[in-house]
Amino acid sequence: MIYYHNFLVDVAKYAELGKANEFPELDCCPMCRAKIRLKRHGFYKRNAIESGAEIYRIPICRLICPDCGKTISILPTFLLPYFQHTMDFIIRILLTSWIAYRLLCSRQLRRFYEKRAYGKLTEIELFIREQGNRKALPDALKEKAIKMLQMIQALGKATFVRRWWGHRISSFMAHSLYHGARVVKTI
Numbered sequence: 001m002i003y004y005h006n007f008l009v010d011v012a013k014y015a016e017l018g019k020a021n022e023f024p025e026l027d028c029c030p031m032c033r034a035k036i037r038l039k040r041h042g043f044y045k046r047n048a049i050e051s052g053a054e055i056y057r058i059p060i061c062r063l064i065c066p067d068c069g070k071t072i073s074i075l076p077t078f079l080l081p082y083f084q085h086t087m088d089f090i091i092r093i094l095l096t097s098w099i100a101y102r103l104l105c106s107r108q109l110r111r112f113y114e115k116r117a118y119g120k121l122t123e124i125e126l127f128i129r130e131q132g133n134r135k136a137l138p139d140a141l142k143e144k145a146i147k148m149l150q151m152i153q154a155l156g157k158a159t160f161v162r163r164w165w166g167h168r169i170s171s172f173m174a175h176s177l178y179h180g181a182r183v184v185k186t187i
């Protein structure tokens with residue numbers, strides 16, 4: 001299971017702190033609901049890419065429930081499950097390409113994220129409406145996508161991710177194959 005936590009640091013700082021980041025303690029198992037302190041269960045490394053040039057190799061903390069024996073991974077809010085690029089970077093790739101016609105990554109990668117974003121537009125619009133935003137959105141697909149990604153940027157990624165997970169168990173930008181992944185929100 002994935003557990004989202006806002007470490008209040010950006011990817012560079014998180015990478016620098018490594019295992020010394022402030023990892024949350026959980027006193028209740030989000031999987032079996034046992035009122036029990038979850039134990040540390042080591043770390044695994046994954047990539048986090050914030051720009052075209054920089055690849056961070058960051059530790060992800062795992063916890064295990066002594067009761068049910070299941071593990072959870074504590075994912076920083078700047079990352080999306082199953083993607084190496086940070087959410088900020090994905091949004092920048094798309095906006096820069098749509099507005100300024102410049103590429104921040106390979107053409108293939110940009111196309112990949114563009115396809116994902118278009119596939120998620122209805123869901124993102126629903127989310128924006130649920131947040132109480134009643135502003136009219138452009139009809140044209142690309143203009144609509146630009147407007148919505150700018151709204152997400154304005155909301156701040158940590159706030160967006162927290163509220164998004166609070167509303168639905170589905171990954172922002174992820175393929176439907178992964179919709180079964182269980183994710184819980186953090187405070």
Ligand SMILES: [Zn+2]
Pocket residue numbers: 029030031032033034065066067068069070
């Ligand atoms: Zn448990």
